[in-house]
Amino acid sequence: MTLTINSEIYSQLLSKYQPRIIQTEPENEEFLKIVEELLARQNLTTEENTILDLLVKLIEDFEDKHYQLNKSTPCSRMLHLMEAQDIKKESLVQVFGFLEVVDKVINGELEITSQQAQELGNLFHVDSSLFLNE
Known part of the structure:
Protein backbone atom coordinates (compact mmCIF):
# COMPACT_ATOMS: atom_id res chain seq x y z
CA MET A 1 0.00 0.00 0.00
CA THR A 2 1.49 3.31 -1.09
CA LEU A 3 0.43 6.39 0.81
CA THR A 4 -0.28 9.47 -1.22
CA ILE A 5 1.11 12.77 -0.06
CA ASN A 6 -0.87 15.94 -0.59
CA SER A 7 1.79 18.15 -2.14
CA GLU A 8 0.12 21.38 -1.04
CA ILE A 9 -0.01 20.32 2.62
CA TYR A 10 3.52 18.92 2.43
CA SER A 11 4.77 22.17 0.89
CA GLN A 12 3.21 24.11 3.75
CA LEU A 13 4.99 21.87 6.27
CA LEU A 14 8.28 22.28 4.40
CA SER A 15 7.80 26.02 4.52
CA LYS A 16 6.93 25.95 8.22
CA TYR A 17 9.81 23.71 9.39
CA GLN A 18 12.37 24.49 6.66
CA PRO A 19 14.36 21.24 6.93
CA ARG A 20 17.97 21.49 5.83
CA ILE A 21 21.35 19.88 6.40
CA ILE A 22 22.17 20.52 10.05
CA GLN A 23 25.45 22.38 10.51
CA THR A 24 25.41 23.50 14.15
CA GLU A 25 24.32 22.32 17.57
CA PRO A 26 21.63 25.06 17.85
CA GLU A 27 20.14 23.90 14.54
CA ASN A 28 20.17 20.32 15.82
CA GLU A 29 18.42 21.39 19.03
CA GLU A 30 15.82 23.30 16.98
CA PHE A 31 14.99 20.21 14.93
CA LEU A 32 14.98 17.98 18.01
CA LYS A 33 12.27 20.22 19.51
CA ILE A 34 10.20 19.94 16.34
CA VAL A 35 10.56 16.15 16.37
CA GLU A 36 9.47 16.05 20.01
CA GLU A 37 6.49 18.24 19.17
CA LEU A 38 5.47 15.94 16.32
CA LEU A 39 5.99 12.80 18.38
CA ALA A 40 3.76 14.20 21.12
CA ARG A 41 0.85 14.46 18.71
CA GLN A 42 -1.56 11.63 18.07
CA ASN A 43 -2.63 10.55 14.61
CA LEU A 44 -0.07 12.35 12.46
CA THR A 45 -1.04 12.91 8.86
CA THR A 46 0.92 11.24 6.09
CA GLU A 47 2.56 14.58 5.36
CA GLU A 48 3.53 15.11 9.02
CA ASN A 49 4.97 11.58 9.18
CA THR A 50 7.00 12.30 6.06
CA ILE A 51 8.39 15.51 7.57
CA LEU A 52 9.10 13.65 10.81
CA ASP A 53 11.06 10.97 8.94
CA LEU A 54 13.05 13.64 7.09
CA LEU A 55 13.88 15.55 10.28
CA VAL A 56 14.92 12.37 12.10
CA LYS A 57 17.23 11.48 9.20
CA LEU A 58 18.79 14.96 9.25
CA ILE A 59 19.33 14.72 13.03
CA GLU A 60 20.81 11.22 12.75
CA ASP A 61 23.22 12.37 10.05
CA PHE A 62 24.36 15.35 12.16
CA GLU A 63 24.74 13.29 15.33
CA ASP A 64 26.56 10.45 13.56
CA LYS A 65 29.05 13.00 12.26
CA HIS A 66 29.47 15.01 15.48
CA TYR A 67 28.86 12.55 18.32
CA GLN A 68 31.12 9.56 18.24
CA LEU A 69 29.69 7.64 21.20
Missing part, protein backbone atom coordinates in the same frame (compact mmCIF):
# COMPACT_ATOMS: atom_id res chain seq x y z
CA ASN A 70 32.06 4.74 20.69
CA LYS A 71 34.95 7.08 21.55
CA SER A 72 33.28 8.64 24.55
CA THR A 73 34.14 7.89 28.15
CA PRO A 74 31.95 7.72 31.24
CA CYS A 75 33.29 11.14 32.22
CA SER A 76 32.66 12.70 28.79
CA ARG A 77 29.11 11.31 28.78
CA MET A 78 28.55 12.76 32.26
CA LEU A 79 29.90 16.15 31.14
CA HIS A 80 27.70 16.10 28.04
CA LEU A 81 24.61 15.36 30.12
CA MET A 82 25.56 18.07 32.61
CA GLU A 83 25.70 20.58 29.77
CA ALA A 84 22.56 19.32 28.05
CA GLN A 85 20.54 19.37 31.27
CA ASP A 86 22.19 22.50 32.68
CA ILE A 87 23.45 20.72 35.79
CA LYS A 88 26.33 22.37 37.62
CA LYS A 89 29.16 20.35 39.14
CA GLU A 90 28.03 21.46 42.61
CA SER A 91 24.90 19.38 42.06
CA LEU A 92 27.09 16.27 41.76
CA VAL A 93 28.20 16.57 45.39
CA GLN A 94 25.08 14.57 46.29
CA VAL A 95 26.52 11.70 44.22
CA PHE A 96 30.24 11.97 45.02
CA GLY A 97 30.16 13.39 48.54
CA PHE A 98 32.62 16.23 48.13
CA LEU A 99 33.34 18.86 45.48
CA GLU A 100 36.98 17.75 45.49
CA VAL A 101 35.89 14.24 44.46
CA VAL A 102 33.67 15.71 41.72
CA ASP A 103 36.69 17.61 40.39
CA LYS A 104 38.85 14.46 40.45
CA VAL A 105 36.22 12.51 38.52
CA ILE A 106 35.86 15.33 35.97
CA ASN A 107 39.66 15.51 35.60
CA GLY A 108 39.91 11.75 35.10
CA GLU A 109 41.81 11.17 38.32
CA LEU A 110 39.07 8.93 39.76
CA GLU A 111 36.77 6.43 38.06
CA ILE A 112 33.05 6.37 38.69
CA THR A 113 32.00 3.46 40.92
CA SER A 114 28.98 1.30 40.20
CA GLN A 115 27.06 2.93 43.07
CA GLN A 116 27.90 6.41 41.77
CA ALA A 117 26.92 5.31 38.26
CA GLN A 118 23.53 4.22 39.58
CA GLU A 119 23.03 7.58 41.29
CA LEU A 120 24.15 9.46 38.17
CA GLY A 121 21.68 7.41 36.12
CA ASN A 122 18.91 8.48 38.48
CA LEU A 123 20.05 12.11 38.44
CA PHE A 124 20.25 12.34 34.63
CA HIS A 125 17.34 9.92 33.96
CA VAL A 126 19.49 7.63 31.84
CA ASP A 127 20.84 4.09 32.07
CA SER A 128 23.58 3.88 34.68
CA SER A 129 25.80 1.80 32.38
CA LEU A 130 26.66 5.04 30.53
CA PHE A 131 28.90 5.94 33.45
CA LEU A 132 30.83 2.67 33.64
CA ASN A 133 33.84 1.56 31.62
CA GLU A 134 32.95 -1.30 29.33
Whole structure:
Protein backbone atom coordinates (compact mmCIF):
# COMPACT_ATOMS: atom_id res chain seq x y z
CA MET A 1 0.00 0.00 0.00
CA THR A 2 1.49 3.31 -1.09
CA LEU A 3 0.43 6.39 0.81
CA THR A 4 -0.28 9.47 -1.22
CA ILE A 5 1.11 12.77 -0.06
CA ASN A 6 -0.87 15.94 -0.59
CA SER A 7 1.79 18.15 -2.14
CA GLU A 8 0.12 21.38 -1.04
CA ILE A 9 -0.01 20.32 2.62
CA TYR A 10 3.52 18.92 2.43
CA SER A 11 4.77 22.17 0.89
CA GLN A 12 3.21 24.11 3.75
CA LEU A 13 4.99 21.87 6.27
CA LEU A 14 8.28 22.28 4.40
CA SER A 15 7.80 26.02 4.52
CA LYS A 16 6.93 25.95 8.22
CA TYR A 17 9.81 23.71 9.39
CA GLN A 18 12.37 24.49 6.66
CA PRO A 19 14.36 21.24 6.93
CA ARG A 20 17.97 21.49 5.83
CA ILE A 21 21.35 19.88 6.40
CA ILE A 22 22.17 20.52 10.05
CA GLN A 23 25.45 22.38 10.51
CA THR A 24 25.41 23.50 14.15
CA GLU A 25 24.32 22.32 17.57
CA PRO A 26 21.63 25.06 17.85
CA GLU A 27 20.14 23.90 14.54
CA ASN A 28 20.17 20.32 15.82
CA GLU A 29 18.42 21.39 19.03
CA GLU A 30 15.82 23.30 16.98
CA PHE A 31 14.99 20.21 14.93
CA LEU A 32 14.98 17.98 18.01
CA LYS A 33 12.27 20.22 19.51
CA ILE A 34 10.20 19.94 16.34
CA VAL A 35 10.56 16.15 16.37
CA GLU A 36 9.47 16.05 20.01
CA GLU A 37 6.49 18.24 19.17
CA LEU A 38 5.47 15.94 16.32
CA LEU A 39 5.99 12.80 18.38
CA ALA A 40 3.76 14.20 21.12
CA ARG A 41 0.85 14.46 18.71
CA GLN A 42 -1.56 11.63 18.07
CA ASN A 43 -2.63 10.55 14.61
CA LEU A 44 -0.07 12.35 12.46
CA THR A 45 -1.04 12.91 8.86
CA THR A 46 0.92 11.24 6.09
CA GLU A 47 2.56 14.58 5.36
CA GLU A 48 3.53 15.11 9.02
CA ASN A 49 4.97 11.58 9.18
CA THR A 50 7.00 12.30 6.06
CA ILE A 51 8.39 15.51 7.57
CA LEU A 52 9.10 13.65 10.81
CA ASP A 53 11.06 10.97 8.94
CA LEU A 54 13.05 13.64 7.09
CA LEU A 55 13.88 15.55 10.28
CA VAL A 56 14.92 12.37 12.10
CA LYS A 57 17.23 11.48 9.20
CA LEU A 58 18.79 14.96 9.25
CA ILE A 59 19.33 14.72 13.03
CA GLU A 60 20.81 11.22 12.75
CA ASP A 61 23.22 12.37 10.05
CA PHE A 62 24.36 15.35 12.16
CA GLU A 63 24.74 13.29 15.33
CA ASP A 64 26.56 10.45 13.56
CA LYS A 65 29.05 13.00 12.26
CA HIS A 66 29.47 15.01 15.48
CA TYR A 67 28.86 12.55 18.32
CA GLN A 68 31.12 9.56 18.24
CA LEU A 69 29.69 7.64 21.20
CA ASN A 70 32.06 4.74 20.69
CA LYS A 71 34.95 7.08 21.55
CA SER A 72 33.28 8.64 24.55
CA THR A 73 34.14 7.89 28.15
CA PRO A 74 31.95 7.72 31.24
CA CYS A 75 33.29 11.14 32.22
CA SER A 76 32.66 12.70 28.79
CA ARG A 77 29.11 11.31 28.78
CA MET A 78 28.55 12.76 32.26
CA LEU A 79 29.90 16.15 31.14
CA HIS A 80 27.70 16.10 28.04
CA LEU A 81 24.61 15.36 30.12
CA MET A 82 25.56 18.07 32.61
CA GLU A 83 25.70 20.58 29.77
CA ALA A 84 22.56 19.32 28.05
CA GLN A 85 20.54 19.37 31.27
CA ASP A 86 22.19 22.50 32.68
CA ILE A 87 23.45 20.72 35.79
CA LYS A 88 26.33 22.37 37.62
CA LYS A 89 29.16 20.35 39.14
CA GLU A 90 28.03 21.46 42.61
CA SER A 91 24.90 19.38 42.06
CA LEU A 92 27.09 16.27 41.76
CA VAL A 93 28.20 16.57 45.39
CA GLN A 94 25.08 14.57 46.29
CA VAL A 95 26.52 11.70 44.22
CA PHE A 96 30.24 11.97 45.02
CA GLY A 97 30.16 13.39 48.54
CA PHE A 98 32.62 16.23 48.13
CA LEU A 99 33.34 18.86 45.48
CA GLU A 100 36.98 17.75 45.49
CA VAL A 101 35.89 14.24 44.46
CA VAL A 102 33.67 15.71 41.72
CA ASP A 103 36.69 17.61 40.39
CA LYS A 104 38.85 14.46 40.45
CA VAL A 105 36.22 12.51 38.52
CA ILE A 106 35.86 15.33 35.97
CA ASN A 107 39.66 15.51 35.60
CA GLY A 108 39.91 11.75 35.10
CA GLU A 109 41.81 11.17 38.32
CA LEU A 110 39.07 8.93 39.76
CA GLU A 111 36.77 6.43 38.06
CA ILE A 112 33.05 6.37 38.69
CA THR A 113 32.00 3.46 40.92
CA SER A 114 28.98 1.30 40.20
CA GLN A 115 27.06 2.93 43.07
CA GLN A 116 27.90 6.41 41.77
CA ALA A 117 26.92 5.31 38.26
CA GLN A 118 23.53 4.22 39.58
CA GLU A 119 23.03 7.58 41.29
CA LEU A 120 24.15 9.46 38.17
CA GLY A 121 21.68 7.41 36.12
CA ASN A 122 18.91 8.48 38.48
CA LEU A 123 20.05 12.11 38.44
CA PHE A 124 20.25 12.34 34.63
CA HIS A 125 17.34 9.92 33.96
CA VAL A 126 19.49 7.63 31.84
CA ASP A 127 20.84 4.09 32.07
CA SER A 128 23.58 3.88 34.68
CA SER A 129 25.80 1.80 32.38
CA LEU A 130 26.66 5.04 30.53
CA PHE A 131 28.90 5.94 33.45
CA LEU A 132 30.83 2.67 33.64
CA ASN A 133 33.84 1.56 31.62
CA GLU A 134 32.95 -1.30 29.33
